[in-house]
Amino acid sequence: MQQTNEVNWQAIREDFPILREQIHGKPLIYFDSAATSQKPCAVLGALQHYYEHDNANVHRGLHGLSTRATEAYEAARAKVAKYLNAPNVDEITFTRGTTESINLVANTWGVKFLREGDVILLTEMEHHSNLVPWQLLAERTGARLRFVPVQEDGTLALGALDSLLTPEVKLFAFTHISNSLGTINPVADLCSAARAVGAVSLVDAAQSAGHLPVDVQAMGCDFLALSGHKMCAPTGIGALYGRAELLEAMPPWHGGGEMILSVQFERSTFKKAPGKFEAGTPNIAGAVGLGAAIDYLENIGRAAIFEHDTKLATYAHRRLEELPGVRVLGPQERGGLVGFVMEAAHPHDLTTYADQYGLALRGGHHCTQPLMRKLGLPGTTRASFYFYNTMEEIDRMMEILENAVRFFA
Amino acid sequence: MNSELEELYQQVILDHSRRPRNVGEIADGAVHVHGDNPSCGDEIHLHVKFGADGGIEDLKFTGQGCAISQASASLMTLKVKGKSRADAGAMLSAFHDLVTTEVSDPPKSLGDLRLLQGVRKFPQRVKCAMLAWRALEQAMEAGDKEEHVSTESA
Numbered sequence: 091m092q093q094t095n096e097v098n099w100q101a102i103r104e105d106f107p108i109l110r111e112q113i114h115g116k117p118l119i120y121f122d123s124a125a126t127s128q129k130p131c132a133v134l135g136a137l138q139h140y141y142e143h144d145n146a147n148v149h150r151g152l153h154g155l156s157t158r159a160t161e162a163y164e165a166a167r168a169k170v171a172k173y174l175n176a177p178n179v180d181e182i183t184f185t186r187g188t189t190e191s192i193n194l195v196a197n198t199w200g201v202k203f204l205r206e207g208d209v210i211l212l213t214e215m216e217h218h219s220n221l222v223p224w225q226l227l228a229e230r231t232g233a234r235l236r237f238v239p240v241q242e243d244g245t246l247a248l249g250a251l252d253s254l255l256t257p258e259v260k261l262f263a264f265t266h267i268s269n270s271l272g273t274i275n276p277v278a279d280l281c282s283a284a285r286a287v288g289a290v291s292l293v294d295a296a297q298s299a300g301h302l303p304v305d306v307q308a309m310g311c312d313f314l315a316l317s318g319h320k321m322c323a324p325t326g327i328g329a330l331y332g333r334a335e336l337l338e339a340m341p342p343w344h345g346g347g348e349m350i351l352s353v354q355f356e357r358s359t360f361k362k363a364p365g366k367f368e369a370g371t372p373n374i375a376g377a378v379g380l381g382a383a384i385d386y387l388e389n390i391g392r393a394a395i396f397e398h399d400t401k402l403a404t405y406a407h408r409r410l411e412e413l414p415g416v417r418v419l420g421p422q423e424r425g426g427l428v429g430f431v432m433e434a435a436h437p438h439d440l441t442t443y444a445d446q447y448g449l450a451l452r453g454g455h456h457c458t459q460p461l462m463r464k465l466g467l468p469g470t471t472r473a474s475f476y477f478y479n480t481m482e483e484i485d486r487m488m489e490i491l492e493n494a495v496r497f498f499a
Numbered sequence: 500m501n502s503e504l505e506e507l508y509q510q511v512i513l514d515h516s517r518r519p520r521n522v523g524e525i526a527d528g529a530v531h532v533h534g535d536n537p538s539c540g541d542e543i544h545l546h547v548k549f550g551a552d553g554g555i556e557d558l559k560f561t562g563q564g565c566a567i568s569q570a571s572a573s574l575m576t577l578k579v580k581g582k583s584r585a586d587a588g589a590m591l592s593a594f595h596d597l598v599t600t601e602v603s604d605p606p607k608s609l610g611d612l613r614l615l616q617g618v619r620k621f622p623q624r625v626k627c628a629m630l631a632w633r634a635l636e637q638a639m640e641a642g643d644k645e646e647h648v649s650t651e652s653a
Contacts, residue, residue, distance in 0.1 A: 114501075436565035438539055439508070442621060446501045454539050468540040468563050497504070498513065498566070 097394050103478050105130040105386075116448030119483045124269050124297060124427045124474030125452055126319045129383075133322055136382030140375050147371055149348060163374050166381030167364075170329050173384045174314065175305040178334055183364035184377050187328035188296040189219040191315035192263070194330055194367060195292060196223040198340040199313075200261070206232030209258040211289070213238040213246055213275075214464060215268045218457040220294045220315075224263065238264070240461060244271040244420035251283055259289045266298035270456040270470060271420035272403060272427045274298075281310040290336065296320055300387060300476075301426055302396035306331050318376065323383035327376030330367075337363035344369040395477045399426030402475040406484050413491060415499075419470060427474035429456070432491070435498040437471040443497065447490045506617035507624075508566060516566035521576035523559040530641050534634035534648040536626050541568040545634040554583045558635075565627050567618060572631035574612050584639050591632050598628045 103109050106128045111118045120128060140162060146155040148163045164179075171179040185191045204210070210224045214237050228235050236254055239247040246264075255262070262284035266277050277293055284291040292313040295304055300321025306314050313336070318327040332340075342349055342360050346369035351359040360366040387395065406428045410418050415433030432440055437453030444451045454469045455462045462469055473487060524531075525546040534543045541564030550556035558580060560572050575594075579587045590608065597605050598618040605613045618628045637648040 114503075438541075438565040438624070438627065439567070442507070442624065443504060446504050459540075462540070468542075497508070 097390055097398070097477075099398060099477065099480065102390070103480075105132065106478050107131065107134075109478060113448040113450070114446050116446075119449045119479075119486060121473040121475060121479065121483070121487065122450045122452050123476035123479075124320070124472065126325065127300060127322050127476055128478065129322055129324065129379075130386055132386045133324070133379050133382045137324065137375050137379050140378045144378075145375070148374055159374055162378050162381075163372070166377040169381040169384045173304075173388070174299075174316075174331050175307050176331050177307065180363055181331055181334050181337065183330045183332065183337075183367045184372055185315075185328045185330050185367075186326050186373070187317040187319065188294060188315045189223075189317075191313075191328055191330035192220055192292070192294065193223045194343050195313050195315075195332070196227040198343050198367070199290070199336060200224075200227040201230065202339070202341055204231040204233045204260055207258060208233040208260045209236050209256065210234070211236050211238065211254055211259045211262040211284075213264045214240040215244075215246070215271060215273065215458065215461055216263070216265055217269050217294065217296065218459070219296070220263055220265060220292075221460070224261075233260070240271075240464065244268070244273050246273070246275060248276070248279075251280075255283055255287045255289065257287055259284070259287055261292065262289045263292040263294065265294040265296070266304070267301070267425040268420070268458075269297050269427070270429050270458045270461060270472065272424035272429065273420050274423065274425050277311065278309050281312075284312075285310065297425060297427075300383075300395075301392070301399055303392045312336055318380040318383065321380075321383055322386055323380040324376050327373050327380050329380070332363070334363070337367075340367075342366040342369070346370045348372070390477060396426075398477050399475050400424065402426060402479055402481065402484060403428055405481060406473055406475070406487070409484065409488050410491075413488075413495060415495065416491075419465070426476065427472060429470040429472045431467060431470050432495065432498075434495050437469045439498060440471050440491075440494055443494045444487075444490055449487055449490050451487075503617065503620055507621060509614045509617070511611055511614050512570040513566060515570035515573040519560075519569050519573035521559045521573065521580070522561060524561065525557060525559050529557075530638045532634040532637045532641065532648055534630050534637070536564070536568070536630050539565070539627070541565060541627055541630050543568070543572055543631055543634050545572075545631065545638060547635065547638040549584075552583070555579050555581065555587055558638075560631065560634075562631075564630070565624075567615070567624055567627040568630045571612075571615055571628045574610075574615070575631045575635065578610055578612055579635065587635065587639065591636055594632060595629065598625050 108128050144158040144162050146159040148160040167182050168179050170182045241247050281291040290312045293311045295316045299316035312333050314331040319325040349366045349369040403426045419429045441451045441453035452472045529546040529548040532545045543562035545560045548557040593606050633648050
């Protein structure tokens with residue numbers, strides 16, 4: 091990991107105008123960045139600049155403005171490639187987000203290569219976005235789903251991997267950081283275990299890409315999916331990294347303009363990746379925004395961000411465990427979020443209560459219904475942090491939660 | 500203390516959520532409806548026994564969920580037990596108005612259910628308050644003994 095710089099975290103808050111908002115007359119404490127992050131002025135400015143100076147359609151206009159728009163769009167792709175340490179810029183496809191990236195793989199690679207009897211290996215901690223697309227694919231192809239169990243402490247039962255990773259496994263898809271438990275999975279080990287049985291690996295980096303250094307070559311993954319909006323970029327933009335060799339073998343998904351080489355009435359030929367996966371006018375401004383977000387995050391440094399986020403999460407974990415009737419889920423070593431249950435109050439009552447004091451928490455199943463069922467919980471309350479959050483905000487959260495215990499008990 | 504929270508979570512409501520009344524199942528001759536609120540995981544199993552005259556002779560529920568959904572279910576069972584279908588239906592619609600619109604003078608027939616009026620300031624919690632009532636509605640319409648009702652349309 092790179093050396094972390096001294097960062098003035100308090101000054102960074104000034105980059106986020108929304109943090110000055112009041113909710114129900116109280117200063118906003120935004121602890122829901124795992125759902126979506128807030129956007130710094132640098133990103134908001136990049137969007138405005140793009141629309142004021144560079145806006146045109148990409149890849150086909152012969153006029154100067156279209157050239158500018160195309161350059162801005164492709165520069166953003168190059169930034170994503172560099173950010174993920176992808177060997178080749180063509181290995182980055184822009185999508186609407188993690189969900190679409192995973193669906194793209196399921197509907198192209200999956201449909202072409204999976205057969206009846208093949209196995210898709212997942213884990214029990216997957217977000218619905220890394221579960222439902224595979225259920226649909228299994229239904230379509232006759233492949234079966236198999237799951238790496240989650241243990242009591244919120245980590246994966248890695249001891250079970252040997253027996254689960256049989257030769258029928260063609261794909262192993264797993265999350266880098268669990269959005270409900272905070273668990274950081276040993277992704278490089280999981281990728282190499284998949285490779286050992288000839289399975290393709292897919293990493294759901296929705297919760298990690300904006301929070302810690304993510305290097306697809308060091309990980310050794312075949313696919314990696316991310317969402318821009320969880321890493322300071324606008325909603326509606328994300329990316330899929332795929333190894334060139336795999337992308338080449340994959341058929342297109344959506345058909346339309348932009349993705350073709352030549353079209354006849356009866357048939358068409360398609361561009362190479364990533365062009366063949368980007369039908370229609372793409373989210374150009376979104377990509378520019380993602381590029382700006384990457385510049386912004388890199389300027390702070392992902393190692394420093396990770397250190398800051400985990401410091402907050404570790405502190406919150408410790409403080410929450412001091413509260414009577416509160417149980418924190420997931421391991422001590424965690425990403426920047428804490429999920430917990432409180433005996434006195436259901437997650438929805440607790441989040442309604444917190445909201446009245448300006449504290450934005452998330453209550454519910456966090457799109458991990460099967461995991462919640464397995465843990466025997468109707469849901470949890472989650473506080474998720476980002477680099478613009480502070481220890482003082484956690485102290486304030488604890489005051490609010492202490493009052494909530496008294497209120498509901 | 501925050502007044503909207505005090506209004507939403509009145510002592511009677513918190514009491515019913517902690518110690519809900521009419522919890523259980525009715526083994527014989529009852530219509531069983533499973534209701535859930537998939538967006539938040541609230542769940543109810545409502546058993547309604549209709550009398551020979553078609554009225555609600557008895558009803559019990561089990562379930563899990565937030566204070567609002569549990570208290571609403573508990574208060575509902577107390578209120579509609581022994582009522583005709585017509586009266587229960589009228590109560591359902593009065594209760595829906597209570598939690599969704601500005602009713603300055605809610606009908607006295609709702610009794611303690613009027614304490615749930617605070618829900619109207621929390622639109623995202625209306626589903627919680629309505630879950631048991633949707634299950635009751637389903638039970639009254641049901642020909643079958645097993646029904647499923649969801650706050651989200653399939």
